[in-house]
Structures are given as C-alpha cells and as structure tokens.
Amino acid sequence: xxKISTKIAVVAAVAALGxxxxxxxxISNASPSGHSGAxxxxxxxxxxxxxxxxxxxxxxxxxxxxxxxxxxxxxxEAPTPSKLFQYYLIDTKHFQPxxxxxxxxxxxxxxxxxxxxxxxxxxxxxxxxxxVEPKPGLPTDPNNPxxxxxxxxxxxxxxxxxxxxxxxxxxxxHDVTVPAVAAPRSDGHAQFGxxxxxxxxxxxxxxxxxxxxxxxxTTDGKDVHLPAATDHxxxxxxxxxxxxxxxxxxxxxxxxxxxxxxxxxxxxxxxxPTYELPFTGGTAxxxxxxxxxxxxxxxxxxxxxxxxxxxxxxxxxxxxxRDPDRLLNTSPDDPDRGMVNNDDHKETRLRFVPSxxxxxxxxxxxxxxxxxxxxxxxxxxxxxxxxxxxxxxxDANHDGVVTAVEADxxxxxxxxxxxxxxxxxxxxxxxxxxxxxxNDGLLSPRFAPSQRxxxxxxxxxxxxxxxxxxxxxxxxxx
Numbered sequence: 001x002x003k004i005s006t007k008i009a010v011v012a013a014v015a016a017l018g019x020x021x022x023x024x025x026x027i028s029n030a031s032p033s034g035h036s037g038a039x040x041x042x043x044x045x046x047x048x049x050x051x052x053x054x055x056x057x058x059x060x061x062x063x064x065x066x067x068x069x070x071x072x073x074x075x076x077e078a079p080t081p082s083k084l085f086q087y088y089l090i091d092t093k094h095f096q097p098x099x100x101x102x103x104x105x106x107x108x109x110x111x112x113x114x115x116x117x118x119x120x121x122x123x124x125x126x127x128x129x130x131x132v133e134p135k136p137g138l139p140t141d142p143n144n145p146x147x148x149x150x151x152x153x154x155x156x157x158x159x160x161x162x163x164x165x166x167x168x169x170x171x172x173x174h175d176v177t178v179p180a181v182a183a184p185r186s187d188g189h190a191q192f193g194x195x196x197x198x199x200x201x202x203x204x205x206x207x208x209x210x211x212x213x214x215x216x217x218t219t220d221g222k223d224v225h226l227p228a229a230t231d232h233x234x235x236x237x238x239x240x241x242x243x244x245x246x247x248x249x250x251x252x253x254x255x256x257x258x259x260x261x262x263x264x265x266x267x268x269x270x271x272x273p274t275y276e277l278p279f280t281g282g283t284a285x286x287x288x289x290x291x292x293x294x295x296x297x298x299x300x301x302x303x304x305x306x307x308x309x310x311x312x313x314x315x316x317x318x319x320x321x322r323d324p325d326r327l328l329n330t331s332p333d334d335p336d337r338g339m340v341n342n343d344d345h346k347e348t349r350l351r352f353v354p355s356x357x358x359x360x361x362x363x364x365x366x367x368x369x370x371x372x373x374x375x376x377x378x379x380x381x382x383x384x385x386x387x388x389x390x391x392x393x394x395d396a397n398h399d400g401v402v403t404a405v406e407a408d409x410x411x412x413x414x415x416x417x418x419x420x421x422x423x424x425x426x427x428x429x430x431x432x433x434x435x436x437x438x439n440d441g442l443l444s445p446r447f448a449p450s451q452r453x454x455x456x457x458x459x460x461x462x463x464x465x466x467x468x469x470x471x472x473x474x475x476x477x478x
C-alpha cells in the first residue's frame with residue numbers, strides 16, 4: 001500500500017517502560033515517568049500508569065468528575081500487553097458552535113440544553129485511547145491494516161439522548177491526501193492510490209498551488225483549513241475531504257457520563273457508501289434544493305450510477321435478518337463457539353465499503369480531473385460514477401456489493417493487487433469527531449461532510465515508541 005501522509009497536531013515521544021505485564025498486586029508500586037501531578041490510585045492502575053502525561057491528566061480529570069464509573073479499564077486481549085500508539089483528546093472548542101453545544105439567542109435560548117452543559121455547565125471533555133492487540137499470528141504494526149486495534153472512548157459531559165432514536169456516534173476521520181504520480185492503467189485511468197501526470201498538472205493549477213503529491217488535499221487549492229470555532233456555515237468551512245469511519249453508536253449514562261469500546265480490524269474498517277454524501281445536507285445548497293434524504297442506501301448496491309438490487313434479495317429479510325457483524329472467520333479451535341469456517345454463511349448484504357476503497361472514490365471525484373471522466377464537472381455525478389467504477393473493480397460476482405470474502409485482506413482483486421490496499425491503517429485517521437445523530441436512514445454522519453452535528457472533536461497525538469496500556473488478560477480474546 002502506498003505510504004499515507006497524515007496531518008499530525010502533536011507528536012508525543014514517550015520512553016517505553018519495559019518489562020512484563022503488570023499484575024494488580026504490582027500496580028501500587030509504580031508511577032508514570034516524569035509526571036508533573038500528584039499520584040492517585042487511578043493513575044497507578046495498570047492500564048493508566050504508563051500513559052503520556054497529557055492523556056493521563058485528561059483521564060484523571062474525567063475520573064474525578066461526577067460519573068457513573070471511571071474511565072474504562074483496558075484489558076489485554078493477548079498473552080502480552082496491548083500497546084498505546086496514538087490517542088485523541090476531544091472537546092467542544094474546535095468547530096463552529098451549534099445548538100448541541102451552545103445557547104444561541106433566537107434559536108434555542110429559553111430551552112434546556114440537550115447535549116452539553118451538565119453538572120453546573122461544566123465543559124464537555126473526553127479522551128480516546130488507541131492500542132494495538134499483540135495477538136499471536138497477527139501484525140502488531142499499527143500501520144498494517146491487518147492489525148487488531150482497540151479504541152477506548154471516555155467522555156464527561158454529554159446528556160442522555162431520549163427522543164426519536166437519537167444517539168451519539170464517534171467517527172475516525174482521514175483527510176484525503178494528494179497521492180504520488182504514476183503511469184496510468186492501460187485504459188488511461190490512474191492506478192490505485194495514484195494520480196497520472198495529467199491529473200497532477202491540473203490539480204496543481206487550482207487555487208494557490210497547494211495540491212502537490214504528499215499534501216493534504218484541499219478543495220480550493222489553498223492552505224489546509226481544518227474545522228475551527230471561527231467557522232461560519234456555509235461560507236467559511238473546512239476545505240479538506242474526509243473519509244469518515246464509524247466508531248459505533250452510543251448513549252450517555254447517569255451523570256452525563258459516556259464510555260464506549262470499539263475494535264478496528266479488517267471486518268470493521270468499512271465506511272458508509274460515498275454516494276450518500278450529496279443527500280446528507282452537509283454540502284452547501286443541498287438543503288435548499290430539497291436533497292436531504294432524497295436517496296436511500298437501504299438496499300445494498302453500487303449506487304445511482306451502478307447496480308440496483310431487489311429488496312427481496314438484498315433487503316433485511318425478517319426470516320434471516322441482516323447482520324453486518326457476521327463476517328469473522330471461525331475454526332473448531334475457537335473457545336467460544338468453535339465451528340468449521342463457512343464463507344457461504346457470511347453476511348453479503350453489506351452497505352459499507354472498505355475505507356481505502358472509499359478513499360479511492362474520492363480521488364476519482366475530486367483529484368483525477370484528467371484521467372477520470374474529464375468532461376463531467378458535476379461533483380455529485382463524479383461521486384456516483386466513481387463509486388460504481390471502484391466497486392466494480394473489487395466486486396467479483398458483479399452484484400454491486402463488496403463482501404468480506406471479496407475484500408479479504410489476504411486476497412487479491414483488480415488484476416491481482418493485494419487487498420491490503422483496500423483498507424486505511426489506523427494511523428491514517430488524523431482526526432476524530434462525535435456527532436449528535438438522529439434516525440435519518442443514512443449511514444453517513446449527520447450533515448456530512450460538514451461539522452453542523454458535531455458535539456466533540458480532536459486531533460491525533462502519536463506515541464512513539466508505544467507504551468504498555470492494558471492490565472492482565474481478558475477472558476475473551478476475540
């Protein structure tokens with residue numbers, strides 16, 4: 001897979017504290033190296049004591065607030081400890097204030113806050129720990145998309161959502177970069193993860209010549225403008241193009257306390273179908289033109305320019321309910337429910353697509369101005385056509401759906417290319433956000449790609465070398 005450049009807010013270089021995994025009895029004898037604050041029982045916990053100071057301070061702050069329970073314990077899911085290699089500190093400060101985070105006169109003054117401001121209007125804060133599981137036989141390099149990665153989210157200050165099937169949802173965000181230049185395919189289209197020389201020449205002339213290989217792509221060709229509190233929808237907004245991967249849906253508990261666990265691996269590193277983007281309302285003009293929700297992705301297929309499937313075959317059959325988690329391999333040796341693996345019984349009615357394939361669609365739509373449909377200037381149409389074209393390259397049985405078997409990490413597609421290329425590694429996700437969702441029937445974030453439904457956000461902090469970040473082994477190593 002080509003190297004992916006990410007925008008990094010801070011680089012945290014933390015000395016590794018070696019040795020075998022700590023036992024509960026040994027935890028009380030250790031303290032974090034170089035930590036400036038007073039030690040506490042929480043800080044001495046085995047999964048906390050080796051963490052970088054900034055992350056440890058945030059987690060301790062959360063632990064000392066009114067809460068149902070303190071930040072989650074990270075258990076090891078392998079015989080050796082999990083390793084923290086990056087984290088995100090999240091808050092409400094770095095995007096345009098909205099009705100979920102702020103009282104705005106004339107809009108929501110005179111009504112109780114619905115998302116943030118609990119416990120005497122304390123700031124809403126959180127942290128997301130990202131650790132790799134050193135499972136035997138699996139890669140332990142987080143840059144390898146085959147690694148199994150645990151995500152621990154802890155947030156203080158979000159109210160419980162009660163109405164209309166509402167929920168909060170976390171999102172890992174990769175800002176699409178400008179790839180390297182390479183020779184085209186035989187049909188003139190750019191190879192996977194690259195641009196042609198003609199693409200690069202066209203792209204470089206846009207705006208202030210920012211969009212050169214290796215740069216974070218911007219829609220106007222100017223310097224990167226990430227979301228900021230000074231933004232104003234829709235005339236001053238972020239100019240990057242995000243690939244957004246769901247961290248799952250969650251709700252708060254009593255005391256506006258929120259904790260969520262999610263695992264990133266080849267079976268979960270799948271993103272919403274990009275052809276939903278023109279219908280979420282997060283692009284200027286789509287609300288005014290009545291396009292919100294105008295097209296549904298309820299029935300899996302390759303979108304408006306691709307294959308449409310009958311709901312009787314690809315819909316949510318009440319006799320065999322659709323189960324997008326029914327993808328993992330099994331064997332008779334599995335301790336929980338050992339069986340001979342049967343690929344035919346894996347779920348095939350999938351609406352999501354591998355994250356690297358979603359990135360490829362956005363390259364077609366935004367950057368391949370010479371090699372992909374140079375005469376098509378409608379962004380919406382380019383997204384539709386790019387989605388259909390890229391799905392077709394991986395979709396072996398031509399039903400418009402990419403299955404876990406077709407995208408298996410150890411397999412190949414599109415002329416024998418490794419399927420590793422279909423997945424962005426965890427280290428490519430340079431930002432995170434938490435949204436206030438409501439049941440609109442779409443898989444994409446509410447108002448994507450804008451920040452109008454955000455309640456929290458934060459940038460990546462890398463930890464190199466990685467540090468021990470778990471306590472003794474869990475009973476379930478899946």
